[in-house]
Amino acid sequence: MTLDREKPLLRVVLTDVNANVVQAWRAAFADTPEVEIHKGSILTRPADAWVSPTNSRGRMDGGVDAVVKRHLGAGIQLRVQRAIRDQFGAAMPVGSAVCVPSGATNPRFLISTPTMEQSAQDVSETLNVALACAAAFQAIHTQNEREPGSIASVALVGMGAATGRVPARVCANLMWTGYTLFNDYHFRDYDDLRRTIRTQLDDIDSRPEEERVRVTVPTVAGARRSRG
Template sequence: MSTPAITLFDHNDALCAAWREAFADVPDVTVAHTSLTDLPAHDVLVTAGNSHAIMDGGLDLAVRDLLGQHVQDRVQWQAAASLGGTIPVGACVTVRTGHERFPWLVYAPTMRTPQTIPPSNVLLATLAVLTNPYDDAQHTIAIPGLGAGAGGLAPDVVARTMRTAWDLTRGAR
């Protein structure tokens, strides 16, 4: 199993700048200042949200609109089948999307219900994404700013926290 290349993407200038600084010495991570609509194809698209996988706001809604309602249904079914109905912060669910640009979706909640969150939720969600088992067909992963939207965290906090998760899974710098 190979290690996938990661693209951190967001339309927020400050977040992209904070990521560039935090990940400056990591060649396997690139930063893309872009929206979901303009993001190039990746094997895996990551989205965060709430533990109930109700994708009705922010990036989740954009993901659902782009990939289709069936993706939310699959995430919720997987949560019901393997996690008792909700996805805890620190866990993730991977589903096939049937979409040409993003054939896989990883849903990694940063909150139980929509609310402002602590940085530890971003750490747990990022750890779940980075330690998720990816197969050899999943070479590229696009990850948005976890906790940067409805989670209410500042860009520098998001970037540093996601970098901490990287260091914990790949070895400290």
């Protein structure tokens, strides 16, 4: 894990057709004005990367995944599933992500991160939204290390708030947790990311629904400064 002492130069856009999610974002991200919030389809938002919540096998057969697949073409699912096989084997764990070329100019990349293991799974009682959001930003770190500056902007939807049945306020707060973690840390790998989030948020069920939780990771000796 590396400590980010400088804020990453990344334009972050949150956009969703669900007015309740948008309202919840405005409350959760009230003290992060650099994050843009809009009501509307992700298809209308120019960005270097779109984040599409998916299932562990990358089957883009429902929710935003299906919308993105129709927009970008069937080949995008093949690229996502090939990346999953290459990096994770049969299935991608929640709390990890793949970043693939989209084949389009907008966006140039699609980041797929599972909020659930199977399609249309109820994840309302899990930490999956925080894990998925943090993993998406980790994928941006990794892509920008591989090709510096290749992702300077990203658009995200309300993760798990539709098919995953996560309440809008919970979704917004957990996405805030994932975003602030991106601003602070770059993890060695997804195992490190998952372990950290699960340890820190283990008691989240006992906290008020409206409470946001910022993950605080112990400083690692010799950690280098990350450029985001």
